[in-house]
Amino acid sequence: MDFVINFDFSSLFAFILFGLTIGVVYGIVALGISLIYSGLDIVHFAHGEVYMFGAFFGLVFSKTLGFPYPVALVMAMICAAMLGMFIERVFYRRLTKGGGGYTVAGMGMIICGFAMSIVLMNVAFLIWGAGAEPFHVDLGMPYQFGDITLPKSYALTALMAILLMGSLHYFLKKTKIGLAIRAVAANKDIAYLMGINVPLMISLIFGLACGLAAAAGVLIGPMQSVQVEMGYLMLLKAFAAAVVGGFGSLPGAIIGGLIVGIAENLGAAYISPNHKDIYAFLILILVLMFKPSGLFGVVARVKA
């Protein structure tokens, strides 16, 4: 049994550190899913594919066009945000035309999300093919903390993720548009009466969420590789993270992501690495059994 590791604190610390790093990425995707859910009351099932597109955008900008990695990250975010707003405007919004808006269109919207996920995956397949593309980013030597070796891409990922979350928090709490987005999320009719252009804000929410997914894709690219099918597993894990944290809660999404990331790494290290992808859902089931509203979930959301 070569995967049984002698227990020592520095390797435990390393697993937790890696778990946190991958966890913030789950957290970012979960943040987008939660943002769309809290804004529109729908679960966006094509979000994994937006994440995949983001990773490919990053690859194109950094490898093919030769932009520096941080620039590629930002540009991939912008492209994915535009892709998200395009999808929302052209496809999802049509479903709301029957009246009642997003909340009422729920079931149709979920099916449309699944369809969009398949369409996006096949479009990506046509453009980039089925193979896994390596995403090399040369960041230099890894950091060394005592016994622990931390690749620079991990450190950069954690840093960028924290930076993104911080700016999202600032944007939502301190700016006028952020206030308007929160108003639309809480109550669309009242937001209209405040003079807020609600459809525009919904587009913005989609763009923001898709931009975050793309950031996650570009951040995870150098750790794994970029391929067409990378989206659905990420969607499931980010979904698990969002539910663990409390669906619709933004801090909950991040904490949920961290929990899922750590659980995954510890499970792989101490139980079995062959079933790495199971632990997220184990946590999900446990949380649903004992605290169905999630760790930070609001049990009864106040909605008019």
Next chain:
Amino acid sequence: MLKVSGLTTGYGKIQILRGVNLSVAEGTIVALLGGNGTGKSTLLKALSGLLPVWEGSIEFDGEPIQNLPPHTIVRTGLTQVTQGKDSYPAMTVEENLMLGAYVRNDKVAIASDLERVYSFFPRLLERRKQLSATLSGGEVQMLVVGRGLMASPKLLMLDEPSAALAPKIVMDIFATINRIRKTGVSILMVEQNVRMALLLAEYGYIIRDGVILIEGKARDLISDPNVKASFLGGTVVDTSREIKA
């Protein structure tokens, strides 16, 4: 200032309003009265653009505004104040008020309007950093009225400002509505508290089953036997006397 003619609308296929005519003159308070389910709130929703207008027209400041999107209508100076329960409970008092000023960009004027709202409602100043979920019913009502004022409206539409409030607080709110009118804002007030509303307003409309049943000067409506019979409890007293005799 506001002129509604032949307005019909409803939810889905169910028609609620069946040809409503109503107007509000500049600088006045107009009361729209009626019981539950008579179409009062539906009319407000149609005026502010939340419901599509099926037939008829709405003219505000000489411009037709029917079927404009709600956020465009707010910019014309027609602001709806919802019931108190429709504040944003997860936002602070000040965030709620600043949302009211969302359509404006003049920072200096917004700041002075914020001060004016706080001078109308000193309780809101004390609680400006609190989440509005922590406010009492009366305070939330003050908050939504204040939020409406922050849009710097020409016409303020109030949806049952006295609903579910203690009599003392209703007095306060109505006194403030009167002060708001004196600053030059016209007011269309939807109310179930008929007596109080008619004491404050210049003109009144009584709506039932989606049509205007009676309209007239508030002073005349208070003494109108039909209004007395249906709203002010006149006949109840009379019949009880007959039963005893």
